[in-house]
Amino acid sequence: MLAQSESSELARSERQLALAAFGFAPHQIVLLLEQGVTAEHLRGMLRLKQCEGTPAVVLAEIAARIDRIEELDQLSLDSHTR
Secondary structure, X not given: OOOHHHHHHHHHHHHHHHHHHOOOOHHHHHHHHHXXXXXXXXXXXXXXXXXXXXXXXXXXXXXXHXXXXXXXXXXXHHHHOO
């Protein structure tokens, strides 16, 4: 099982990769991470990309990253309640 700090770091990395897949520049990614972009925000961005006609393979990659973020966030939450 992952320690809380490990799951938080992995979630942050997944967020960085998801934001990069959305096309954000590195400085924009830093700002969004500092502002606390959530999996819910990323899902909203994914819906917009779906409407724009982004290729399905790209959407699937981003969706998988968001799923992983949600799993890691839940692990982190669970470890807080123990």
